[in-house]
Amino acid sequence: MPTTVSRRDPVLDALRWTPGARGSAPLYVQLKRSLLDLVERGEIRNGQRIPSERQLAQHLGISRMTVRQALVELVQESVLVRRQGRGTFVAERKIEQGLVSLTSFSEDMRRRGMRPGARLLEMEVQEAPPKVERALALDADRRVLVIRRLRLADGIPMALETSHLPVARVPSVPRGRVAEGSLYEYLQGELGIDLAHAHQTLEPVLAGESEARLLGVEPGSPLLLMERTTYDAAGEPVEFVRSLYRGDRYKFFVELRRDRPVRGESS
Template identity: 45%
Template sequence: MIDKHSPLPLYFQLEEQIKKTIESKELVPGDALPSERELSENYQISRMTVRQAITNLVNKGYLFREKGKGTFVSSQKFEQSLQGLTSFTEDMLARNLKPGSKLLHFEIYPADEDIKESLNLQDDELIYKIKRLRLANEEPIAIETSYLPVKLVPGVTPDILEKSLYKYIENNLHLSIGHATQTVEAAIVNEEDSKHLKVNKGVPILLIQRETYLENGTPLEIVKSSYRADRYKFKIGIERK
C-alpha cells in the first residue's frame, strides 16, 4: 500500500507497487492496467501522481500506451551482456528461446572501399552481403546485415544462413573466432525495416556495429544490426580502477 508518511515520493511508491504486480506475474504482458481514475481511488492519491508513476514505467519499458485503448503491460526486454562474443542463435538458446532467421537479401559482389579497408581485402576480392531478420520465439527482434570475405568463408548458402553462421564457420571451416569490437548508438528505424520489425515508422532502435576477428587477427566480418529498443537491452559490468 501507499504510505503517505513515508519520505519516498508517492509516485515512486506507486511505481514499485505496479512493478511488483508485474514481477510476481499478477499482471502479465498484454494485460491492461487499471485506469488512472481507478488507481487514484484505490490508492487515495491524485491522478497527477498516478500519471507520473505510469509515465515513468512507460519510459522504463514496463508499460506501453495505446491511444484510445489504455495502458498495458509490456513484454520484458531481452538482455545481452556486452562482455562476451556470442552469436544471436547462441544468445537466444541461452535464454531457452527458439532462435530463427528469415533471409531478406543474399548477394556476392566486389567489396566497396569502406568494406575492403575494414576487412583488409585486395582489389576485386568478393564479399557476401547477408541481410537477415532475426527472430526469438517467432517474434522479430533485429535486422542484421553482415559482410564477410568469400575467400575466407567459402561455401555459404541460403540454407546455412537459416541456422547459425558462426557454427558453420567454426565447425565446418574450422576457423577460430577470437574477438570483436562493437559500438552501440540510438537511431530511428527507417520505413523498410519498420515493416520487418513490426514497429511503427520513426520509433527508436538500437544501432549496433560489430567488427569480428579470428584468433590470428584476420578480419572476419562486419555486422550492422538494428535492434528493437522496446525488446532488447545491453548490460556491461564496470570495475573501478
C-alpha cells in the first residue's frame, strides 16, 4: 500500500492512484498517465511545483527509478519543466501563434486576453549591418533606428525583439510608445505607413547567457528565432525585426491546404 509523507502536498493529495490500477502497462507509464490526467483536468496548475522523486516514490510505494522515468518523459514532452536548483514544475501554457496574418505582438496578446507590455532596452540610430541593409534595400542613407525590447505578457518575459527601421522613413519614435504601446500601431496611426505583408523565417536556437537572463530561462534553453521583413502597400520594406521567443512558452502553427490537381494530371 502507498505510504504517506510527513508534509502534505497538494499534488500528492490529488494523485489518487494505486500502482497497477491502470492495467498491465509499466508502472512508469501508469504514473506518467496519472500525472498527465491531473494536468489536463486542471487539478495541477500551470507553474505548480511537482513533488520530488523521493516524495513521489515514498507516497506511491514505488522505486525512484520508476518515478524518474515518468518525469523525464513528461519533461521531454514539454508537460513538465525542470528548473535548476528549484525542482520540477508544470510547464506554463504555450501561446499558439499563427503564421498567416501580419499582426503585432501587442495585438496577439490582446486577442488572447493577456496584457501586452515591453521593457525598452535600447533605442538609438546606428549604421545598418549588411544583412539589415539588404533586407531594407537601403541606398544612400544606411542609418537605421534600432529598437530593442523585452516583450511581456501579463508581466512575464516572452520574447526579445530588435526592430530596425530606415531613418529616412522613421527618424524617431516616442519612448513612451515603444515602452507601452504597439510599434505597428504607431507606424500606421501616426506616420500613415500602410503595413501590408511580410517575409518571415523561423529556426531553433539556444539561449546564450544574456538572452537567458532577460527571458528568465536557463542558458542553453531552446528559443525560436524569428526574422521578418515587413513591407508597405507599395512593396517598400519598412522594418526588419529579429525576435527570440521562449521555446517553452510559444508554438507556431500554419494551416496548410492541398492544391486541387489539374484536370488530366495523374494522381
